[in-house]
Structures are given as structure tokens and as C-alpha cells.
Amino acid sequence: xxxEQAKKVLEIEAESIKALIPKINGQFTAAxxxxxxxxxxxxxxxxxxxxxxxxxxxxTLASTGTPSFFLHPAEGIHGDLGMVTAKDVVVAxxxxxxxxxxxxxxxxxxxxxxxxxxxxxxxQSTLAKNSDITLDVAVEKxxxxxxxxxxxxxxxxxxxxxxxxxxxxxxxxxxxxxxxLFHPGGTLxxxxxxxxxxxxxxxxxxxxxxxGSTVKEALFVITDKGLGATSVVETNGxxxxxxxxxxxxxxxxxxxxxxxxxxVEEVMTKTPRTVTKDKLAAQAxxxxxxxxxxxxxxxxxxxxxxxxxxxxxxxxxxxQGVV
Numbered sequence: 001x002x003x004e005q006a007k008k009v010l011e012i013e014a015e016s017i018k019a020l021i022p023k024i025n026g027q028f029t030a031a032x033x034x035x036x037x038x039x040x041x042x043x044x045x046x047x048x049x050x051x052x053x054x055x056x057x058x059x060t061l062a063s064t065g066t067p068s069f070f071l072h073p074a075e076g077i078h079g080d081l082g083m084v085t086a087k088d089v090v091v092a093x094x095x096x097x098x099x100x101x102x103x104x105x106x107x108x109x110x111x112x113x114x115x116x117x118x119x120x121x122x123x124q125s126t127l128a129k130n131s132d133i134t135l136d137v138a139v140e141k142x143x144x145x146x147x148x149x150x151x152x153x154x155x156x157x158x159x160x161x162x163x164x165x166x167x168x169x170x171x172x173x174x175x176x177x178x179x180x181l182f183h184p185g186g187t188l189x190x191x192x193x194x195x196x197x198x199x200x201x202x203x204x205x206x207x208x209x210x211x212g213s214t215v216k217e218a219l220f221v222i223t224d225k226g227l228g229a230t231s232v233v234e235t236n237g238x239x240x241x242x243x244x245x246x247x248x249x250x251x252x253x254x255x256x257x258x259x260x261x262x263x264v265e266e267v268m269t270k271t272p273r274t275v276t277k278d279k280l281a282a283q284a285x286x287x288x289x290x291x292x293x294x295x296x297x298x299x300x301x302x303x304x305x306x307x308x309x310x311x312x313x314x315x316x317x318x319x320q321g322v323v
Contacts, residue, residue: 009143009151016139016152017159023136024163031117031133032167035066040087042068043114045076047101049150050093050157057091057161064165065174073101081105086113094118095137095153097125106130119157135160196284197277199320200301200310201227208308209244210235215252215267216260218244229298231308232268238307240300242268274302277309285317 035042042061046054054070061068071080071090084090090109094102097120106127109116118131121138128134137160143151201207207225209218212235221230222245229245244264252259252267259267273291275284288296301310 012141012143013152013155016156019139020137020156020160027133027135031135031164032171034115034117034133035089035168036171038087038089040085042066042089042091043071043084044068044091044093045071045073045102045105046093047073047099049154050095053154053158053161054093056158057165060162060165061168064169065172066165066168073105076105077101081108084109084112084114088114089117090114091117091119092127092131093157094127095121095150095157097122097127102127119160121153194281194320195277196275196279196281196301196312199281199316200277200312202310206308206310207231208233208238209264211241211265213264214260215249215262215264218264219249219260222246227298227311227313229311231300231311232264233308240274240302240306240308242270243272243300244268245298272300274300275312276303277301281317281320284312288314
């Protein structure tokens, strides 16, 4: 019984969203154009459950390139309408279109000069008649068996808000980089904003050794810097010639300790994979993972002239949440 009831709820709400598809018409296009032409902000308002949906719509708009915030209508009639300017667009939510608190702010919004877009289930309601544009979010029935709790109607309204936000995103040519800029604390933000320069080991932390050095000397540098590798550079210079890792040394020690007296040139990996400091940290990770024949855990950082300026380790990317 419980499972069947839950499935029925989802079926009703899914149908309520599908029923919106034919309603994406000229009114919807006009709403998108009005918001695109808006020189101010989109102010979303609604009471009760519609207010909660409105907060989500405002947040989605704001995070996808449309400056927006939520205004509680009850607070609006007690002074918060001062947030509204003539350059703004107000998106008013009320399924019945007759909610007192929402209707109470409309005269003031009109006098201020802001445009009004409504989302309502009744196109002949007071709210719809006092709006510049009306988006129809009517549903056949609520998922609540009593027909009382807003369920399918709030789902449909939220979906219409998402459709509006995504249409605006597309028209604004909003990119992943733009999205990351508004979400610097999230995983996507770290992947799209964090550069190699932000996480690389440079200066005294950058392990380097000159080409004429021995493997034993390289081992000391590797141990001292703690990155499991050292870049090999030209004598009296910083141009990168190769890289030697602690793994290279361990594998070669099977031939005997005399191996430690060999030149690093005999052991190093010549023309290793590198990255520049301006690249995204996520790109550095991709280079490490795609290295053939096996993934690598360290990557030398070079400048435009091929000079060694740093090194990045897989654990640096793990700590930053790039992985």
C-alpha cells in the first residue's frame, strides 16, 4: 500500500511536469526577453509553499547568471519593498493567484515601475490580470490524496522556474567557468578555477638537481624535498632535461649499491611530461592519469622557455579536492 501510494505521487508529479511542455509558448519567450532586457535584478516573491519554491528559483537564477533574490511579500508590505527599483522584474508566485500578501504588494510594485511576471495555476486570477506576463503552471490534480497539500502544483512551479533559468543561461551563453566563479567553494569551482600555480611547489620547495650529479645526490634531494622525485636541469641553469623518481632508484638498486654512483643522466626519464603554471590543476591531473604506459604522481612545472619553476604532486590535488 505504501509503495503503491508513493509511486502514485511520483506519477502524478511527473505528469504535472509533462503537462507544462505545451505551455512553453510565446508568454514564456516574452518572459525570457523581459528578464534579458532587465537592467536591474529579478525579485522573486511568494507566500507559504510558493515562497519556498520561490527561494529555490531565485537561488537557481542567481547561480546561473541572472542577478536575483527572494522578497517575502509579508515583509515587503512592511518596508522591504524599498529593495525594488523601476529597473527590476518581479516574478510573483501564487497557484491560486489570490493570496492576499502577494496581491498587497502589486500596487506598490506598479507605482515603483518594475515589471511583473506571474506563475499561477489560474490565468483569470487577480494576480494574472495584474501581471505583464503570466506563465501557466496549472496541474490537473495534486498528488495529495486529500487534494489539499501543495504537491504537484509546487513541483510544476519549480520545474517552470528551472526552465526559465536554463533558457536564460543559454541566451546569456553562460559557461562552466562562469558557473564556477559563482561556486568557488564547490568541487566544480575548484576544478575550474584552481590553477597549477596555486598548488605547485616552487622556490626552495622545488626539487632540482644538475645534470652532472650522481644518483646518490639525487636521492638526498628527493628525501629532503619529500615529493618522491627531482627535476634534472642543465648545469648552471634551470632548463629541464629530465626527471628521476624514487621509484626509478628503487628499481635500479637491484643491480647493486654501486648504482648510486652513476650519473643521473643514465637513469632519468628524458623529456618528461610537464605542465605550465597557468594551466588548470584539473588539466595537470589529466596529464598524470593519461600518462603512458602508467600513471604518474609528480609533474614538473616549466615556464615558456622550458625552465623548471616548480613541481606538482598528486597529493596536492587530493588536498584541494580536485580529484
